[in-house]
Amino acid sequence: xxxxxxxxxxxxxxxxxxxxxxxxxxxxLTLMSHAFKAALEDSGLKKEEVDGLIVNTGGAECDRLPQxxxxxxxxxxxTWSHGRMSGIILEWAAMxxxxxxxxxxxxxxGYSSHAVRTRTVRGGSGEAYRAGGGPHWxxxxxxxxxxxxxxALAFQRYCHLYGYKPELLGAVxxxxxxxxxxxxxxxxxxxxxLDDYKKARFVVEPLRLYDFAVVNDGAVALIVSSADRAGACxxxxxxxxxxxxxxxxxxxxxxxxxxxxxxxxxxxxxxRRVNRAVYEMAGVEPKDIDVVEIYDSFSPEVIFDLxxxxxxxxxxxxxxxxxxxxxxxxxxxxxxxxxxxxxxxLGGFNHLAEAVRQARGECGERQAPxxxxxxxxxxxxxxxxxxGG
Amino acid sequence: MTNExxxxxxxxxxxxxYYRYTRQHELRMQRCRDCGHxxxxxxxxxxVCHSEGAEWSRMSGRGAVASFAxxxxxxxxxxxxxxxxxxxxVDLEEGPRVPTNIVGxxxxxxxxxxxxxxEFEDVTDEITLVKFRPRGPGGxxxxxxx
Ligand SMILES: [Zn+2]
Numbered sequence: 318x319x320x321x322x323x324x325x326x327x328x329x330x331x332x333x334x335x336x337x338x339x340x341x342x343x344x345x346l347t348l349m350s351h352a353f354k355a356a357l358e359d360s361g362l363k364k365e366e367v368d369g370l371i372v373n374t375g376g377a378e379c380d381r382l383p384q385x386x387x388x389x390x391x392x393x394x395x396t397w398s399h400g401r402m403s404g405i406i407l408e409w410a411a412m413x414x415x416x417x418x419x420x421x422x423x424x425x426x427g428y429s430s431h432a433v434r435t436r437t438v439r440g441g442s443g444e445a446y447r448a449g450g451g452p453h454w455x456x457x458x459x460x461x462x463x464x465x466x467x468x469a470l471a472f473q474r475y476c477h478l479y480g481y482k483p484e485l486l487g488a489v490x491x492x493x494x495x496x497x498x499x500x501x502x503x504x505x506x507x508x509x510x511l512d513d514y515k516k517a518r519f520v521v522e523p524l525r526l527y528d529f530a531v532v533n534d535g536a537v538a539l540i541v542s543s544a545d546r547a548g549a550c551x552x553x554x555x556x557x558x559x560x561x562x563x564x565x566x567x568x569x570x571x572x573x574x575x576x577x578x579x580x581x582x583x584x585x586x587x588x589r590r591v592n593r594a595v596y597e598m599a600g601v602e603p604k605d606i607d608v609v610e611i612y613d614s615f616s617p618e619v620i621f622d623l624x625x626x627x628x629x630x631x632x633x634x635x636x637x638x639x640x641x642x643x644x645x646x647x648x649x650x651x652x653x654x655x656x657x658x659x660x661x662x663l664g665g666f667n668h669l670a671e672a673v674r675q676a677r678g679e680c681g682e683r684q685a686p687x688x689x690x691x692x693x694x695x696x697x698x699x700x701x702x703x704x705g706g
Numbered sequence: 707m708t709n710e711x712x713x714x715x716x717x718x719x720x721x722x723x724y725y726r727y728t729r730q731h732e733l734r735m736q737r738c739r740d741c742g743h744x745x746x747x748x749x750x751x752x753x754v755c756h757s758e759g760a761e762w763s764r765m766s767g768r769g770a771v772a773s774f775a776x777x778x779x780x781x782x783x784x785x786x787x788x789x790x791x792x793x794x795x796v797d798l799e800e801g802p803r804v805p806t807n808i809v810g811x812x813x814x815x816x817x818x819x820x821x822x823x824x825e826f827e828d829v830t831d832e833i834t835l836v837k838f839r840p841r842g843p844g845g846x847x848x849x850x851x852x
Contacts, residue, residue: 456805457713458835461793462781469775470795477773477818522776522790 324598327411328547328554329703330421330540331360332670337502337535337661345427346385348536353386353425356538361551362421364388367540369419371406373426373664374398382425392419398426400612400657400664401563404699407669408560410541420546426666427536453572464572465529465615469521471573472617476523479632483523485639487514489616490527490658492644497655499645499683504531504661528616530657537666539673555676558690559599559702561592572618572696592626592698599690599702603627606702607688608675609649610668612695613656619643622694623651650685668693669701676705712784714833720748723762728834731826735802737763746802767824769796769838772803774816796822796838810839 333355335348349372357364364386370393372379379395392413396402403426410422453464461467476483491511497503509527517526547554596602603626611622623634628649643651654660654671661667672691674680691703717725727734736745738752739759745752752760774794780786794808794816808816809825822838829835 454805456715456793457782458715458829458833459793459805459807460777460782460785460788460791461805462713462785463777463779466775466777466793470773470793473775474773474818519776519778519790522778524775 324558324600325544325556325704326415327541328544328556329407329669329673330542330547330550330552330554331356331358331362331538332540332673333357333359333538334502334663334667334670335427335536337504337533337663337667339504339531339533341534343534345429345534345536346382348429348534349382349425349427349538350386352427352536352538353423356423356540359552360421360540362540367421367423369393369410369413369422371395371410371422371424373402373406386423388423390419390423392422398428398664400614400662400666401695401697401699403665403669404612404693404695404701405563407539407541407557407701408562408699411557411560414541414543417543420542422541423538424541424666425536425538426664428663429534463521465524466521467572468615468617469524471621473523475617475620475632475635479635481635484511484515485635486523486528486616486620487511487525488638488643489613489619490514492638492641492647493613493652493656493658494527495644496650496653496683497659499681500654500660502661503655503659504533505655505659524615524617527658530614530662531659533661533663535661535663535667537663537670539666539669552677552679553706555673555706556704557701558704559595559597559601559700561595561598561698561700563695564698572615573621592694592700595692595700595702596627599704601690601702606649606690606692608653608672608685608691609651610653610672610675610691610693611651611656612665612668612693612699613652613658614662616658618696619651619656621696625696625698626692626694626700645683645685653680653683653685665693665695672701672703676703678705710783712829713782714830717832720750724748725833727762728826728836729828729832731834733765733767733824733836734762735765735798735800736760737800744798744800744802746804763800765824766799768841769798769804769822769824771795771808771816771818771820771822771838772797773818774808776813792816794838804836806835807837808839809837 333352335351367388368391370390372395379393406424494509498506611619620634629637642648675688676691689705693701740757741755743754772795776790778790792813821841823841827835
C-alpha cells in the first residue's frame with residue numbers, strides 16, 4: 318500500500334468499547350476511561366504515544382479529558398454530541414495525522430442515558446425549540462418533538478411514493494436483532510420475528526417500538542494513526558480507504574432519503590443526491606463492499622442509505638432487504654453488531670468500531686466471511702470505506 | 707399536570723412578523739423582492755439570488771399533505787391527553803413545505819396528497835398556530851361536524 322496515496326493516508330490501529338447497558342450506575346467519564354484503556358491495549362501503543370484527541374461533548378471537555386486519561390496531547394478538539402459527527406471525527410483525525418499535526422489521535426465518545434433522555438423526551442436543552450425548528454426539524458408546538466417523528470414522516474412518504482406496506486420495514490430490526498444475538502456486547506440479544514414486530518406498539522406511526530434505537534450508556538474509543546506508523550502496531554492496520562463528508566444544502570434534512578422526506582423549500586423537491594465521492598476515493602463500487610454499517614437511530618435510515626449509497630436503485634430498498642439479504646449470511650450483511658436498534662446507541666461510534674473489527678476478521682460468531690471492504694454510512698452523506706490489511 | 711402549558715415557539719426577530727400576522731389570522735411568508743422565491747425557513751438572504759429584500763407576502767393558505775405520522779406516545783406532558791395525535795407536512799401552493807397538524811378529519815382518514823386549507827388556532831395571546839383542514843367536497847362531506 319503506497320502511503321503517499323490519499324486513500325491510504327491513515328488507519329485505525331486501536332478500538333475499545335466500555336460495557337454497554339441501560340441505566341448503568343456510572344458516569345460517562347468512567348465509561349470513556351474504560352474504552353480508552355481497551356483501545357490502547359488493542360493498539361499496543363503506550364499512552365505517552367497518544368498526542369491527539371477529538372471528543373464529542375458527551376461527558377468531558379477536550380481540556381479536561383487529557384488530565385483524566387493521563388495523556389499529553391498537542392492537538393485536540395471536540396464536537397457536538399450528535400451521532401452524525403462520529404464519522405466526521407474519524408475523517409478529521411485522518412487529516413490531522415496526514416498533515417503531521419499529531420501522530421496518534423484518540424477519537425472518543427461517551428454517552429449516558431440521562432443525557433439522551435433529557436435531550437429527546439422533553440426536547441430538552443431548548444434545542445428542539447429553536448426558531449425554524451430543532452436540529453432534526455422538530456416543531457414542538459405541533460407535537461413534532463421526538464427526533465423519530467422525522468423518519469416517520471419521511472418513511473410514510475417513501476411508502477406512498479413507491480407503493481409499499483409500511484410493515485415491511487420490520488425486516489430491518491429483525492435482521493439486526495439476529496446479528497445482535499451473535500454479539501455478546503449487545504443490550505438486546507433475544508431474536509424477534511416479523512410477527513413480534515407487527516404486534517409491537519406504534520410510537521410514531523408508521524414506526525413501531527423496534528424501529529427505535531436503544532437508550533443506553535456506553536463509550537467507544539478509536540485510535541487513528543498515519544499509515545506509515547500504523548504497521549508497527551499490535552494488529553493489522555485498517556485503512557480509511559475512502560471518505561466522504563457531511564453534506565448540507567437548501568433541501569437537505571436529516572433522517573430522510575436525500576431531499577425526499579422533509580424538504581423545506583421547493584427548489585429541487587424529490588431530487589436525488591448522488592453519493593460517489595467515497596467510492597471514487599477508495600477506487601471501488603458499491604458491489605465491491607462486503608459489509609455495511611449504517612447509522613440507524615431509526616429503521617428507515619437503513620432503507621434510505623441503501624439507496625443513497627447505490628446498493629440498490631431508488632424506491633427498491635424496502636423490497637430488496639426482504640428474505641434475509643441483510644441478515645447474517647446474507648448477500649450484504651448490514652449492522653453486524655446489531656446497530657443502534659439492538660447493540661445500543663453509541664452515536665455511530667459503535668458502527669465505526671464494528672467496521673474496523675469486521676475488516677480485521679475478529680468478530681467471532683458474527684464475523685462476515687472474507688470481509689475486507691467495510692463501509693460506514695450516515696444519511697447526511699458521511700461515509701468511510703475501511704479496507705483491511 | 708393540569709396546569710401544563712403547551713410547548714411554544716420562541717419568537718426571534720426573524721419570526722416576529724410571521725407571528726404578528728398569524729395573530730391577525732393571516733398566513734404570510736417572506737417573498738424575495740428580486741426573484742419572487744418564497745423563503746422558508748425565514749432568513750436574511752434569499753437562498754436563490756442572495757437578495758436581502760423581502761416582503762411579507764400573503765399566502766393562499768391552500769396546500770396538499772406531503773406526509774403525516776401519528777404520535778402514540780407523548781414526549782411532552784401537554785400531548786398526554788391528546789393521544790393519538792397527528793403531525794403533518796403540508797406543501798403550500800407557493801412552495802414551502804411546513805410542519806403542522808391536520809384538523810377536522812379523523813387520523814385514519816388523512817392521506818398524502820389530500821387538499822387542505824389553512825386554519826388559525828389561537829393558543830395564547832401571543833401565539834396563533836397555523837393548522838390545516840381538508841378542503842373541497844371530499845373533506846367537507848366527510849366531516850360535516852367540523
Ligand atoms: Zn431571490
